[in-house]
Amino acid sequence: MPSKAIFLDRDDTLIEDPGYINHPDQVKLLDGVTEALAELKAMGYKLIVVSNQSAVARGIVSEKVLGQIHDRLKQLLAEKGTSLDRIYYCPYHPDGVIPKYRKESDWRKPNPGMLLTAADELNLDLGQSWVVGNSDSDIQAGLRAGCKTILIDHPSHYKRPESGKSNPDYRAVNMKEAVNIIKKHLRSSGDHTIQTQPAPPEPGTISSNHNTSTDKTERLLNNILEQLRAMRRNEMFGEFSAMRLMAGVVQVIALFCLLISIWFLMSPNRQDNSVLIALGFTIVLQLMSLTLYVMQRKK
Numbered sequence: 531m532p533s534k535a536i537f538l539d540r541d542d543t544l545i546e547d548p549g550y551i552n553h554p555d556q557v558k559l560l561d562g563v564t565e566a567l568a569e570l571k572a573m574g575y576k577l578i579v580v581s582n583q584s585a586v587a588r589g590i591v592s593e594k595v596l597g598q599i600h601d602r603l604k605q606l607l608a609e610k611g612t613s614l615d616r617i618y619y620c621p622y623h624p625d626g627v628i629p630k631y632r633k634e635s636d637w638r639k640p641n642p643g644m645l646l647t648a649a650d651e652l653n654l655d656l657g658q659s660w661v662v663g664n665s666d667s668d669i670q671a672g673l674r675a676g677c678k679t680i681l682i683d684h685p686s687h688y689k690r691p692e693s694g695k696s697n698p699d700y701r702a703v704n705m706k707e708a709v710n711i712i713k714k715h716l717r718s719s720g721d722h723t724i725q726t727q728p729a730p731p732e733p734g735t736i737s738s739n740h741n742t743s744t745d746k747t748e749r750l751l752n753n754i755l756e757q758l759r760a761m762r763r764n765e766m767f768g769e770f771s772a773m774r775l776m777a778g779v780v781q782v783i784a785l786f787c788l789l790i791s792i793w794f795l796m797s798p799n800r801q802d803n804s805v806l807i808a809l810g811f812t813i814v815l816q817l818m819s820l821t822l823y824v825m826q827r828k829k
């Protein structure tokens with residue numbers, strides 16, 4: 531009986547992406563990834579990494595070092611009690627500098643080659659499988675292979691997906707949310723089966739068409755809801771900045787100076803110089819706070 535799988539992008543989905551990773555020490559798991567993978571495994575999914583690694587074709591990392599990087603990833607997951615079933619990567623790129631790897635490839639996402647090969651080698655049911663990744667090419671590869679798709683989009687990521695370029699089934703900010711989406715989807719599908727094609731209509735009935743149209747409407751509404759949630763999340767994250775934090779801290783110190791100047795003013799042994807100095811500090815700090823706030827608004 532075929533298995534179901536979660537196809538996972540690697541960079542900015544499972545581990546931090548600083549640009550190109552070319553040393554095992556750079557492998558850092560993103561928050562909540564091990565817990566999410568353990569949960570997916572417990573739900574009966576095979577966990578398969580599918581990663582474009584044009585860094586090989588570009589001469590940034592060798593396949594040998596890439597193997598060490600993936601060993602490090604497996605080690606970090608094993609330390610937390612979970613594991614991957616397989617890692618596929620595509621080392622090719624048409625603009626590569628190493629002739630051996632300079633070519634187009636069916637494996638390079640958005641092509642679905644890695645997914646189709648995995649399905650063949652591991653006897654996977656692609657219709658019951660999911661692709662989770664942070665780029666449009668992940669989503670396109672998943673859709674072409676007939677999988678459900680979740681686009682991970684987090685404001686802190688090195689690369690953000692272009693809005694509107696791909697049309698994922700769902701959006702999430704991290705793996706934890708992706709797992710919740712999968713669980714919710716399975717609950718709503720009732721029997722833990724995901725149909726990728728609508729059921730054929732019964733002869734002489736119109737109910738099937740009606741159901742298909744209801745499904746489409748429901749899916750469209752879900753997509754709109756997910757996008758609104760993602761926009762709200764982006765706004766929440768976007769509100770935070772180091773400059774805004776500094777402005778707040780300076781504001782607090784300014785208030786503290788104001789309290790000191792009032793205390794000096796009320797003191798029986800009042801010294802005008804002390805009051806003036808404290809007030810001077812208050813004014814300077816307040817101006818600094820306002821400047822920082824204005825600067826972060828313009829940023």
Ligand SMILES: [Mg+2]
Pocket residue numbers: 539540541542543663664665
């Ligand atoms: Mg990625």
